[in-house]
Amino acid sequence: MGFFDFLSEEIAIDLGTANTLIIHNDKVVVDSPSIVAMDRRTSKIIAVGQEANLMQGKTHENIKTIRPLKDGVIADFNASEQMISLFIKNIPSLKKRFFTPSLRMVICIPSGITEVEMRAVRESAERVNGKEVYLIHEPMAAAIGIGVDIMQPKGNMIVDIGGGTTEIAVIALSGIVCDKSVKIAGDVFTNDIIYYMRTQHNLFIGERTAERVKISIGSATEELENPPEDMSVQGRDLLTGKPKEILISSREIYNALDKSIIRIEDSVMETLAKTPPELAADIYNTGVYLAGGGSMLRGLDKRLSQKTELPIFIAEDPLRAVVRGTGTVLKNIERYKSVLIK
Ligand SMILES: Nc1ncnc2c1ncn2[C@@H]1O[C@H](COP(=O)(O)OP(=O)(O)O)[C@@H](O)[C@H]1O
Ligand SMILES: [Mg+2]
Structure with missing residues (x-):
């Protein structure tokens, strides 16, 4: 232990395409949608995480919401860097500190991302005071988080x-x-539901509504033992243009998702x-x-x-298996050296 170690902190990050989670001192301190809201005129980030998520689909021309990692690739480097940096700066236990501590971090990244994208993540982390930055592939972190030896x-x-x-x-x-x-994966399932509602019911629904339908009554099989009750879904009628509500069954959502x-x-x-x-x-x-x-x-x-x-x-x-595994690697960095990306 060095003399200045009290100035440094350790964090584990699961940089997911849908959700970013951070562990600090064995606790999950960030669990937020990987999304930012940006002012188009100034390119400034005005909200991140849950707050930005609530704006999704409800923005006007001066504000846009971005999911920087949407398809498992970094679609927007600037937005992704700002998102990582804001999540880290908002960790409550670090916010109180007088100095920004230097950070040792293990970051889990989707395995589809390229060398260039990996370097971008690493550099973003270094710019928020990451002194030692390690990357790990998602399935590896998931396996460790599940408890597989x-x-x-x-x-x-x-x-x-x-x-x-x-x-x-x-x-x-x-x-x-x-x-x-x-x-x-999840985003495609959500889009399948949007498509199904449009083509089968002439109902135009938003992404957040479709995600709620998926989570509430979505099914991967026809033969559920305890199927959930039908759900009322609201959107815009494509023929009349009026807001409309219809009742949807779990079986219909099964049909919508089957192909994927x-x-x-x-x-x-x-x-x-x-x-x-x-x-x-x-x-x-x-x-x-x-x-x-x-x-x-x-x-x-x-x-x-x-x-x-x-x-x-x-x-x-299951939503936290990856960050758990990433946290385990952070705590036992010597033991897990071989699983880190060189
Ligand atoms: N109960 C549920 N049933 C079906 N899908 C779910 C459920 N809960 C969350 N999801 C979906 O899981 C996805 C997010 O999973 P997550 O592991 O956090 O992704 P990532 O690691 O890419 O950030 C989203 O598409 C979300 O809609
Ligand atoms: Mg993940």
């Missing part, structure tokens, strides 16, 4: 269904043996087919782990289990 010579399959991407990976001996990242879920199933099958036989044998015995918010879609575990004929386990608190 990733260092064993044993194969484990992780499927992390986030907002922008679904990341599928087989992990053994601290490395990713084979993986696949597909741009079918097939694509996730196919990606899981493809990854299984690429898995070396010894590791496939391990996965046969241990099953597949699901993480990410999308894994909470009703019946998705059952459906994947039928398709793969494997046991499927949803991580405890």
